[in-house]
Ligand code: ATP
C-alpha cells in the first residue's frame with residue numbers, strides 16, 4: 470500500500486512542484502512505483518512532466534467533481550514506474566464546486582483508494598494556499614513534506630502551516646504525520662541561507678531532512694523541457710540532491726517498518742509545539758531547539 474505524501478506550503482514558489490516532480494522521478498528510478506497527483510490549477514507539475522496545456526485532456530477535475538474513476542485519468546509520465554494524475558485550470562472551479570458537496574474534504578482520499586496498492590509512493594503537489602484542494606490532499610495523505618526556501622522569515626510561514634496541520638489532525642485526519650521539512654534553494658555562499666538552515670535545524674531537529682536542495686539552474690531549466698532533472702542533467706547538483714532525498718525517504722520508510730506502527734507523538738505534534746514554543750519565545754532565536762520526541766522523519 471502506497472505511502473501518500475502531500476507536498477504542501479501555502480507560500481508560493483518555495484519548490485513544491487520541483488520537489489514533487491524530481492522526488493517522484495528519483496523514487497521511480499529507485500524501483501519504487503510512484504504516482505504524482507497534481508492538485509494545483511496552475512498545472513506546473515503536469516507541464517514539467519511533459520504534458521503541455523490541452524483542453525481535451527481529462528484531469529483531476531473530472532474525478533474530484535464529476536466522480537470519474539481515477540484510472541481513466543491516469544497518464545504514463547514517460548519515466549518507468551512513474552504515473553501522473555494531471556491538473557488543469559478547471560480545478561480553480563473545483564475548489565468552489567466542492568464546497569456544497571457531501572464529504573467534500575474526502576473526495577481525493579476516496580478517489581485514490583482503488584489505485585493505492587499499485588504504488589509504493591503517491592506524491593501530491595499542492596497549490597500555494599490552504600483551500601479545499603489542499604485540505605483534500607492533506608485528508609488523503611499519510612504525511613506532509615514541507616519545502617522551505619532558505620530565506621528571511623522562512624519560519625513564520627511554517628508555523629502557520631503547522632498550526633493548520635494541528636487543526637486538521639484534530640478534525641479530518643488524526644494520523645497525519647510530518648514526513649519532513651526540506652530546505653530548498655539553498656545557497657551555501659550566503660550567510661542568510663546558512664543562518665536560516667541552522668535555525669530551522671535547531672528548531673525542528675530531526676524533522677528536517679538531512680538532504681538539502683541547492684539553488685541550481687538545471688532544476689529551473691528542466692521543466693521547460695518537460696523533463697525531471699534526472700533526465701535533463703543527471704550530473705547536476707540538483708539531480709544529486711533529489712536522488713539523495715529519495716534515498717532518505719525510502720530509508721525512513723524502512724525505519725518505520727522496523728519500529729512497527731508510528732507512535733501518536735510522531736506527527737505534527739512535535740513540530741507544531743516547537744513552533745508554538747518559538748512563537749511564545751519570540752522567534753527562532755528564542756527557542757532552545759527541538760530534537761526530541763517524534764523521530765519519524767529522522768535523519769539518515
Ligand atoms: P507554487 O507555489 O507557485 O506552486 P512551488 O512551491 O511549486 O510554486 P516551484 O514551482 O517548484 O515552487 O519553484 C518555483 C520556481 O523556482 C520555479 O521556476 C522553479 O523552476 C524554481 N526552482 C525551484 N527549486 C529550485 C532550485 N533548487 N534551484 C533553482 N531554481 C529552483
Ligand code: MG
Pocket residue numbers: 485486487509513594595596
Ligand atoms: Mg507548484
